[in-house]
Amino acid sequence: MATRKNSNIAYKIYAPVYDRVFAPTFAEGHTRMVEALDAQPGERVLEVGVGTGISLRHYVAGVRVDALDFSAAMLKKAQKRLDGGEVAADVTLHQMDAHKLEFIDDTFDHAVVAHAIAVVAEPDVVLREMMRVTKPGGRLVIVNHYKEVPGKLSRAWDPVRRRIGLGKNFDLLQLLQECGLQVVSDDIVNRIKSRLIVTRLP
Numbered sequence: 001m002a003t004r005k006n007s008n009i010a011y012k013i014y015a016p017v018y019d020r021v022f023a024p025t026f027a028e029g030h031t032r033m034v035e036a037l038d039a040q041p042g043e044r045v046l047e048v049g050v051g052t053g054i055s056l057r058h059y060v061a062g063v064r065v066d067a068l069d070f071s072a073a074m075l076k077k078a079q080k081r082l083d084g085g086e087v088a089a090d091v092t093l094h095q096m097d098a099h100k101l102e103f104i105d106d107t108f109d110h111a112v113v114a115h116a117i118a119v120v121a122e123p124d125v126v127l128r129e130m131m132r133v134t135k136p137g138g139r140l141v142i143v144n145h146y147k148e149v150p151g152k153l154s155r156a157w158d159p160v161r162r163r164i165g166l167g168k169n170f171d172l173l174q175l176l177q178e179c180g181l182q183v184v185s186d187d188i189v190n191r192i193k194s195r196l197i198v199t200r201l202p
Contacts, residue, residue: 029143029189029196033114034058036185036198037141043109048098048130049116053078059089066108068094068101098126103133110134114143115194123170127179134201140181142197143189144172172197 034055039045041062047055050067051074059065069075075093082091096102098113099122111134113126120126130140172195176183181199189196 030055046108046111048113053081061088063089068096
């Protein structure tokens with residue numbers, strides 16, 4: 001799909017500057033996402049859209065994290081974090097398309113996705129894939145910038161966002177409801193007022 005190819009090209013450009021330009025803005029969201037997840041030693045977590053791995057240092061020792069991204073350039077930066085000893089958790093990195101996760105059903109205790117669900121080609125497909133590989137009753141935590149009613153400028157920008165691989169505006173809360181996820185909490189984080197939404201699988 002062209003959108004996914006465009007996204008890979010875009011993130012190859014972003015990767016070298018991501019930690020300096022974007023990470024400070026997203027820092028609070030990543031910290032609170034892992035805190036809200038509250039994964040315990042021995043549990044296995046799926047992180048979709050790990051990027052350069054800025055969230056990985058927040059997991060406690062003993063947690064197993066399978067962290068994936070579509071961008072090889074982003075994963076290369078994440079691997080440097082692991083090699084540098086910044087991360088206590090047991091992390092395995094995967095280059096993978098989140099629209100078709102290469103894991104069997106009910107593999108993970110919990111799952112997270114930060115600042116990625118709105119930039120994938122088909123958010124509903126990715127979310128349902130995450131649910132498929134997460135055990136019933138597990139937590140699924142989402143951090144993303146979201147407006148319930150996008151403004152005119154935001155709607156006008158949509159075609160450009162899709163063309164350069166940055167997804168589109170959609171109703172996140174409606175999507176969560178359609179997927180049957182129970183919203184446990186919904187908070188504001190980050191400088192850009194992202195939403196931190198904790199859900200539980202049925």
